Amino acid sequence: MPQAPLAAPDRTSPAAEPAVVARAVGVTRRYAGHTALDSVDFEIREGELLGLLGPNGAGKSTLVNLLTGLRQVTSGRCELFGGDPRRPENRLRIGVTPQETGLPETLRVTEVVDFVAAHYPDPVDRGELLDRFGLTPLARRQTGGLSGGEKRRLAVALAFVGRPRLVFLDEPTTGLDVEARKALWDRVAEFHAGGGTVLLTSHYLEEVEALAERVVVLGRGRVLADDTVAAIRGLVDVHRVSLVAGELPRLPGVVSERREDGRVHLMTTDPDRLVRELVTRGVDFSGLEVRPTSLEEAFLTIAGS
Numbered sequence: 423m424p425q426a427p428l429a430a431p432d433r434t435s436p437a438a439e440p441a442v443v444a445r446a447v448g449v450t451r452r453y454a455g456h457t458a459l460d461s462v463d464f465e466i467r468e469g470e471l472l473g474l475l476g477p478n479g480a481g482k483s484t485l486v487n488l489l490t491g492l493r494q495v496t497s498g499r500c501e502l503f504g505g506d507p508r509r510p511e512n513r514l515r516i517g518v519t520p521q522e523t524g525l526p527e528t529l530r531v532t533e534v535v536d537f538v539a540a541h542y543p544d545p546v547d548r549g550e551l552l553d554r555f556g557l558t559p560l561a562r563r564q565t566g567g568l569s570g571g572e573k574r575r576l577a578v579a580l581a582f583v584g585r586p587r588l589v590f591l592d593e594p595t596t597g598l599d600v601e602a603r604k605a606l607w608d609r610v611a612e613f614h615a616g617g618g619t620v621l622l623t624s625h626y627l628e629e630v631e632a633l634a635e636r637v638v639v640l641g642r643g644r645v646l647a648d649d650t651v652a653a654i655r656g657l658v659d660v661h662r663v664s665l666v667a668g669e670l671p672r673l674p675g676v677v678s679e680r681r682e683d684g685r686v687h688l689m690t691t692d693p694d695r696l697v698r699e700l701v702t703r704g705v706d707f708s709g710l711e712v713r714p715t716s717l718e719e720a721f722l723t724i725a726g727s
């Protein structure tokens with residue numbers, strides 16, 4: 423039997439442009455002289471599933487913490503449902519799974535769900551929530567005895583207890599095995615299909631690709647790209663062509679070139695074309711290696727270019 427949606431979004435004017443539910447305007451956040459976010463403009467529109475992608479230290483959690491009212495901007499402005507993210511009436515409409523969750527160790531899973539549910543006017547039925555997130559067999563267990571993956575699943579489920587309009591999931595699938603990750607993606611997709619809005623942060627393009635429509639890439643505290651998943655895939659689909667060679671001619675499609683330990687490393691979005699060019703132009707090379715870069719390397723390439 424189909425279950426009722428977890429989300430209860432207000433769509434007051436469906437014909438109009440989707441409303442902006444959360445926004446950062448020229449936001450800078452510094453920590454003791456270190457700039458974690460630098461003049462960031464960012465918005466989440468009603469009903470979208472937005473991926474926030476970036477390497478370690480890019481500023482993703484900082485942005486989530488500012489938009490959910492847990493931290494304050496150094497300069498600029500953050501809004502949640504058009505108001506101050508720190509106001510309880512705005513925070514009641516969101517659900518959050520922070521990157522690190524401290525669950526009270528001696529409470530049972532059911533007690534943690536009840537505790538969180540008590541803060542909301544119309545929480546989801548406990549049994550239904552546990553069922554959806556595959557937590558029913560763990561219901562009587564104390565959270566201190568759960569595995570890392572089980573704790574993570576509970577932490578994500580808690581974001582949905584209050585029937586939020588907007589959920590912030592900060593690296594929700596860290597520590598989950600493939601099956602649990604897929605199951606969680608299905609729950610997030612269901613919430614979105616029911617009209618819910620989602621901001622999902624991740625290191626994994628695969629995860630963002632499976633779920634998101636729009637992707638914002640953060641790097642070193644700045645917005646590097648804001649586009650569709652397909653466009654971002656094109657941007658970060660970078661290969662490393664590495665070889666031993668002398669001076670190289672100008673080659674098409676090379677995003678960056680670096681020499682290290684007698685080898686040249688060329689970053690390119692089209693490695694086949696690059697290798698053909700090397701051969702056609704009669705470049706004398708040896709030790710050719712072509713490999714896909716990690717997302718991390720691709721981000722750093724974009725950030726540096």
Ligand SMILES: Nc1ncnc2c1ncn2[C@@H]1O[C@H](COP(=O)(O)OP(=O)(O)OP(=O)(O)O)[C@@H](O)[C@H]1O
Nearest residue numbers: 453456457458476477478479480481482483484485
């Ligand atoms: N409370 C803090 N005190 C000092 N520096 C901080 C604090 N929180 C974050 N930072 C710094 O701000 C920068 C951005 O951190 P943030 O956690 O927002 O990045 P992130 O993109 O979420 O990274 P990750 O993917 O590793 O979680 C980092 O350089 C981090 O060290």
